[in-house]
Amino acid sequence: MSTMLFDEPGPRARRRMRVATVIGALATVALAVLAVRQFAANGQLDAARWQPYATWPMWRYLLNGLGSTALAAVVSAALAMAFGLVLGLGRLSPRRWARVPAAGYVEVVRTVPALLLVYVVLFALPRYGLDLPLFWKLVVPLSVSHAASFAEIFRAGILSVERGQSEAGLAVGLTPGRTMRLIVLPQAARRVLPSIVSQSVGLLKDTSLGFVVSYTELLYSSKVLANYNGLLIQTYIVVALVYLVVNMSLSKLARTLEARRRAVLRRRTTRV
């Protein structure tokens, strides 16, 4: 908690803070009351409209969707990371023919919407005889677009390893490739782990593009469900909560990893 912007409060400041606390709390409560009234006024609070979400078949269906989301996220994360590592190494390569295309790829893909890539795979590739299965229609554009982000993360990680490390590797007679593989990459991997986890949250969020592809991940499943049972807002709220729980846990993991890494670094510097 940064205490940069305020001192230990005196009696007057404490009074003001109490007033602000009350106002903040009241505003939150008022917002909640307003929302509930709006729901009630339109009959969306009826128990019958929420009760289905307390039944197991409904959750089995939604968890199936979540499973597909997870599968798509894991496969595209693996592909994007592998491709991203190649691109990141390419951008750092001393050889021009590797550096220029890698840099070009990253810069171009960063500035094209993922949805446009999805449309290309959905509508352009079939015309040229490449009609992928539904799963890959979602995974391929996601991997293509997130590979660029992973490339930047890996590049930053590799650059953050002290020069002395690779110099030492070269000095004991390792080839540049082995120095990278045995000395620099393992250290870089440890440093970029938190960023990789938070980038994966972004990727998991993007799997909701399955809505467009009509691949039955969580969001598309919920669309089908809502069209079937007519409980639009209930379904989407429940699904949003599911996304929230999953992504918050992942974000928490990223923060924990980061804190642990910082703690290790601190311990190391104090020991020296």
Place this chain on the structure above:
Amino acid sequence: MSVILDHLPELWQGLIVTLQLTAASFLGAAVLGVVVTALRVSPVRVLRAIGTAYVETFQNLPLLVLLVLAVFGLPEIGIQADLLVTAIVVIAVYEAAYIGEALRSGVNAVSRGQGEAARAIGLTFTQSLRHVILPQALRTVVQPLGNIFIALTMNTALAGAVGVIDLTAAANRVNLVEAQPIPIFVGAGLAYALLAACAGFVTGRLEKRLVILR
């Protein structure tokens, strides 16, 4: 190439909508983001909690889920607005979380003495934030804000998935009629790349003029 020329009016209209979405939602997101940052660094615990909850919620929800919820869900409880306006508000609310997070790291980068000096000459919390801390914080986060702007431009394409006819949706429609995906999608991609390049150029210039070297 002639496909693009034949359908120039539709594609142009789509580009205009994309620009409207981008400009309006970035403006809204900037205002909301400053408010969220102010909440997150305030001395009052409840306000800090509200700010943190806001950022946590909107950073962890997919934008498309929010758009679907707002466009198809909200009419169910009697809240119905123009489609474009809904999309703008949702994107603004979503991106405000990212702007708030970037600004907060900027506030943390302002050196401690600045806040202490502001208090020492008797400025209140709001005054010191407005006149001393935020102007400096903004200068340190020009580059991150530029990146958020580019990401926001790309995210406006998602509005196309819920029925707004933006550039992506217009390109898709033209392709459904003409079935010439390569020129159409490459053209649309180039337009986005051009927008991002402009944004990158402007942030580069801004950063050069505004950055404080410490």
